[in-house]
Amino acid sequence: MSQDVNSRLTGDFYTAPFGPRLEPDGDTLVLNMGPQHPATHGVLRVVVELDGEYIRRAEPVLGYIHRMHEKMGEVKTWVQYLPNMGRVDYLHALAWNWAYVGAVEKLMGIEVPPRAEYIRVITCELNRINSHLLWWGAYLLDLGAFTPILYAFADREHIMDILQMVTGSRLTYCYYRFGGVSGDVNDEFIRRTREFVADFKKRLPMYRALVTDNIILRGRCEDIGVLTPEMARRYGATGPVLRGSGVAYDVRRAEPYSIYDRLDFDIPTGRKGDVMDRYEVRMAELDQCLRIVEQALDALPTGAHIHPDLPERFIPPKGEVYYAVEGARGKIGVYLLSDGGPKPYRVKLRSPGFSNLSLFAELAQGTLLADAVSILGSLDLVIPEIDR
Amino acid sequence: MTAQLLELLSHPLGQMITALAAIMVFMAVNGMALQYAERKVAGFIQRRPGPYEVGPHGLLQPFADAGKLISKQLVAPLGADRLLFWIAPLVSVAPVVVCFLPIPFSPLLTGMNINLGLLLILAFSGLNTLALCLAGWGSNNKYSLLGAARAVAQSVAYEIPLLLSVLAVAFQVGSLDLAAIAASQTQGLLSWNVLVQPLAFIIFFISGIAETNRAPFDLPEAESELTAGFHTEYSGMCFGIFFLAEYSYMVVVCAVATALFLGGWDGPVFPGPWWFLAKTFALIFAMMWFRWTFPRVRFDQLLNICWKWLIPLGLANLVATAAIVKWVQ
Amino acid sequence: MSMKRLFQNIKGLWSLLVGLKVTGGELIKPWLTVHYPRQEVENLSSYRGHIELVPATDDPLTPRCIMCWKCVEICPSRCISLRMHATGEAGVAAADDPGLLLAPEVKSPYSAHLAPPPDKIERILDSYRLNYSLCSLCGLCVQICPVDAIRFSRNAYLVGTTRQSFELDLLARLKSQAASARGAAPTQPQGA
Ligand code: SF4
Numbered sequence: 001m002s003q004d005v006n007s008r009l010t011g012d013f014y015t016a017p018f019g020p021r022l023e024p025d026g027d028t029l030v031l032n033m034g035p036q037h038p039a040t041h042g043v044l045r046v047v048v049e050l051d052g053e054y055i056r057r058a059e060p061v062l063g064y065i066h067r068m069h070e071k072m073g074e075v076k077t078w079v080q081y082l083p084n085m086g087r088v089d090y091l092h093a094l095a096w097n098w099a100y101v102g103a104v105e106k107l108m109g110i111e112v113p114p115r116a117e118y119i120r121v122i123t124c125e126l127n128r129i130n131s132h133l134l135w136w137g138a139y140l141l142d143l144g145a146f147t148p149i150l151y152a153f154a155d156r157e158h159i160m161d162i163l164q165m166v167t168g169s170r171l172t173y174c175y176y177r178f179g180g181v182s183g184d185v186n187d188e189f190i191r192r193t194r195e196f197v198a199d200f201k202k203r204l205p206m207y208r209a210l211v212t213d214n215i216i217l218r219g220r221c222e223d224i225g226v227l228t229p230e231m232a233r234r235y236g237a238t239g240p241v242l243r244g245s246g247v248a249y250d251v252r253r254a255e256p257y258s259i260y261d262r263l264d265f266d267i268p269t270g271r272k273g274d275v276m277d278r279y280e281v282r283m284a285e286l287d288q289c290l291r292i293v294e295q296a297l298d299a300l301p302t303g304a305h306i307h308p309d310l311p312e313r314f315i316p317p318k319g320e321v322y323y324a325v326e327g328a329r330g331k332i333g334v335y336l337l338s339d340g341g342p343k344p345y346r347v348k349l350r351s352p353g354f355s356n357l358s359l360f361a362e363l364a365q366g367t368l369l370a371d372a373v374s375i376l377g378s379l380d381l382v383i384p385e386i387d388r
Numbered sequence: 389m390t391a392q393l394l395e396l397l398s399h400p401l402g403q404m405i406t407a408l409a410a411i412m413v414f415m416a417v418n419g420m421a422l423q424y425a426e427r428k429v430a431g432f433i434q435r436r437p438g439p440y441e442v443g444p445h446g447l448l449q450p451f452a453d454a455g456k457l458i459s460k461q462l463v464a465p466l467g468a469d470r471l472l473f474w475i476a477p478l479v480s481v482a483p484v485v486v487c488f489l490p491i492p493f494s495p496l497l498t499g500m501n502i503n504l505g506l507l508l509i510l511a512f513s514g515l516n517t518l519a520l521c522l523a524g525w526g527s528n529n530k531y532s533l534l535g536a537a538r539a540v541a542q543s544v545a546y547e548i549p550l551l552l553s554v555l556a557v558a559f560q561v562g563s564l565d566l567a568a569i570a571a572s573q574t575q576g577l578l579s580w581n582v583l584v585q586p587l588a589f590i591i592f593f594i595s596g597i598a599e600t601n602r603a604p605f606d607l608p609e610a611e612s613e614l615t616a617g618f619h620t621e622y623s624g625m626c627f628g629i630f631f632l633a634e635y636s637y638m639v640v641v642c643a644v645a646t647a648l649f650l651g652g653w654d655g656p657v658f659p660g661p662w663w664f665l666a667k668t669f670a671l672i673f674a675m676m677w678f679r680w681t682f683p684r685v686r687f688d689q690l691l692n693i694c695w696k697w698l699i700p701l702g703l704a705n706l707v708a709t710a711a712i713v714k715w716v717q
Numbered sequence: 718m719s720m721k722r723l724f725q726n727i728k729g730l731w732s733l734l735v736g737l738k739v740t741g742g743e744l745i746k747p748w749l750t751v752h753y754p755r756q757e758v759e760n761l762s763s764y765r766g767h768i769e770l771v772p773a774t775d776d777p778l779t780p781r782c783i784m785c786w787k788c789v790e791i792c793p794s795r796c797i798s799l800r801m802h803a804t805g806e807a808g809v810a811a812a813d814d815p816g817l818l819l820a821p822e823v824k825s826p827y828s829a830h831l832a833p834p835p836d837k838i839e840r841i842l843d844s845y846r847l848n849y850s851l852c853s854l855c856g857l858c859v860q861i862c863p864v865d866a867i868r869f870s871r872n873a874y875l876v877g878t879t880r881q882s883f884e885l886d887l888l889a890r891l892k893s894q895a896a897s898a899r900g901a902a903p904t905q906p907q908g909a
């Protein structure tokens with residue numbers, strides 16, 4: 001074993017990630033994409049072995065932005081770990097906020113006031129729209145269309161303004177607290193959110209006209225990277241990647257948390273499981289998010305935004321807890337183990353991107369380099385979340 | 389003295405040298421202006437101002453960029469084939485100067501009146517492929533190599549429909565002299581070849597975009613796949629020269645399109661050269677507009693468009709033109 | 718079959734024109750971007766800048782802080798450091814050099830578990846420093862403060878070229894702000 005490792009270390013650096021059985025033969029080209037590469041959005045490295053422009057093998061290499069979030073959980077108190085959550089996946093920060101806060105609430109049996117639940121739903125869904133929009137823009141950037149991302153950013157700007165009103169930040173939110181949220185929403189927030197929902201509905205046809213119906217995009221997406229439901233299950237894919245393959249699994253429906261069981265929304269699914277289906281699922285989810293936000297705004301109850309009498313120090317009882325929420329990229333799970341002390345004994349974060357990325361090696365096999373870029377983009381990876 | 393100078397200048401050789409000098413100045417100004425225009429177009433399409441800080445409305449930005457590019461260190465990567473590496477940018481930019489020679493900005497304002505002008509342009513613009521090939525090979529970089537391979541395949545494929553569409557016009561007019569072709573279209577809008585030969589125009593323009601490696605056919609430098617393709621390793625002015633060559637080829641393609649299809653210098657009120665330039669830049673604007681609107685096609689799709697659509701259509705168009713020309717005679 | 722293909726292709730070409738129409742339409746619309754040095758964004762009222770001290774209601778020169786050390790203890794990145802002394806005592810330093818300690822067991826002179834000694838000694842804040850380069854703007858300190866003595870500033874345009882320029886002395890900031898407010902007060906139109 002150790003000898004094996006050594007021989008790898010002394011071998012060609014680029015071919016090292018390939019297993020010993022997979023040494024490249026002479027006619028192929030081993031190409032190192034990343035960790036600084038325009039297609040990998042963040043510091044992901046993909047080693048591909050090319051036969052002409054066809055990919056024989058692709059292997060993602062991780063760990064370039066590992067920040068020890070799980071370990072940090074063990075050295076900080078329960079409350080102090082909150083701001084970390086916004087940084088695990090900065091694009092859907094509120095879902096991670098929610099997963100951790102929800103886990104601690106479950107462990108300690110803290111009740112969340114109904115108003116806080118609704119605020120959480122509204123802000124989390126807005127954040128999901130935000131995340132999908134960024135994915136949309138970045139994915140098109142992968143495909144060589146430069147303009148859509150700026151149109152997406154124009155809309156994201158409104159969401160960020162709205163979220164800034166209650167959270168105070170524009171990206172790495174730290175808004176949810178044990179037992180509620182840190183600040184109440186005001187009428188201005190509600191008015192602007194309604195305005196945004198109305199405006200954004202008018203923008204969506206433009207997105208469709210500019211991009212979704214575009215023949216070039218369709219050519220780049222259709223029948224590429226077909227992911228069968230069986231394979232998706234095998235790798236534990238979740239989120240739009242799984243739903244694109246036709247499996248209607250959404251944590252919000254499958255294991256309803258908070259008030260999602262009271263809201264009416266559909267779970268869009270694809271049929272073929274190709275890149276286009278994943279694309280369409282995300283675009284359809286934008287509509288569903290808007291629906292959810294509208295319903296939650298209509299039903300927003302009055303009351304406290306945070307549980308009125310919370311302990312000053314959060315010391316959960318001994319025990320373990322797992323709490324899952326649906327993030328923009330899939331199932332976000334937080335597992336906590338408490339030894340009854342002021343700090344978590346163990347924190348485990350399940351990031352959806354990790355499972356989704358692991359698909360890539362198999363999915364990219366035999367495709368063209370350009371398709372591999374398209375597939376990689378369609379998985380909607382946020383590398384910091386994968387590395388944690 | 390002046391008379392002597394004039395005589396010297398009117399000698400074909402003197403004329404050519406003057407023309408070449410003028411062309412180089414034109415190319416440099418053009419490169420800067422187009423780079424500025426491109427960024428402004430991109431900016432406006434994306435609802436932002438584009439370059440704005442250097443000079444009024446960012447007008448001095450191209451100069452700042454040129455200064456930056458010139459002052460940057462030129463680095464050749466380790467293991468690069470130095471000769472090929474350094475020669476490639478020159479090979480890329482030199483032929484384009486010649487390409488400008490036969491372009492008729494007006495009946496009088498032509499670098500050199502050659503009756504095979506069209507052929508000259510087609511021949512010399514083909515050299516660009518060689519430059520990309522050398523750049524890709526000499527860089528000792530895998531991305532560059534892939535970019536170069538793509539460039540060659542793409543240029544070779546798209547030269548065929550380009551020729552077919554040009555030939556159709558040449559058959560119709562019966563000349564390979566750009567000035568003569570442009571002169572044949574000066575009887576009002578209806579005599580413009582874009583209306584006589586719309587298919588040829590579309591084929592020519594699409595192939596032209598592909599030949600100049602512009603989006604959506606910018607595969608040799610597809611940055612999401614190949615970082616920067618063939619010019620990944622070039623820094624400073626070497627990159628600048630590639631850039632200049634790209635913009636100059638754009639002008640050549642659009643100028644040829646103007647002469648072949650859009651009536652050349654034909655237009656009311658203003659003198660001919662202005663009309664010629666206006667039409668050329670309108671086409672360039674369209675190219676920029678395409679670039680900032682469409683995603684990039686895939687490599688096999690690019691070749692499919694060429695082999696399955698443009699070449700058959702171009703052939704059909706050519707045959708039809710030949711038949712009609714024959715019949716009319 | 719091939720008719721259908723042809724039709725699809727024509728539809729595809731049409732989609733390209735639609736795309737051009739969209740970008741062309743945006744081309745003639747005005748800019749959306751805010752042109753920073755000349756314009757500024759308006760929604761800073763809800764922005765979380767670095768924290769700042771809130772002055773007491775009756776005296777703008779003294780902070781409202783009662784030196785309970787709660788903010789120092791809860792801060793996940795340990796970026797707040799306090800210094801105080803009681804009347805008749807020398808200054809007591811605590812957590813003077815916070816920052817790189819991951820799990821420091823910094824204890825306040827009056828540990829948070831115990832109520833501060835019920836005495837008449839007046840406690841005076843000597844310094845309240847924030848290492849902003851460590852702050853994650855989580856808002857836990859603002860939330861926990863029992864007397865609302867800290868809040869987020871609207872200082873969105875903080876720039877610096879050294880690490881030290883983000884080590885803010887909030888007490889000095891409070892005093893200088895109060896002083897400049899007082900200095901500026903007479904020049905401001907009355908009743909505006
Ligand atoms: S906002 Fe958070 S990180 Fe910043 S000083 Fe307050 S508690 Fe510390």
Ligand code: SF4
Pocket residue numbers: 781782783784785786787788789799861862863864865866867
């Ligand atoms: S929590 Fe508030 S009162 Fe207590 S030390 Fe901090 S700022 Fe002062």
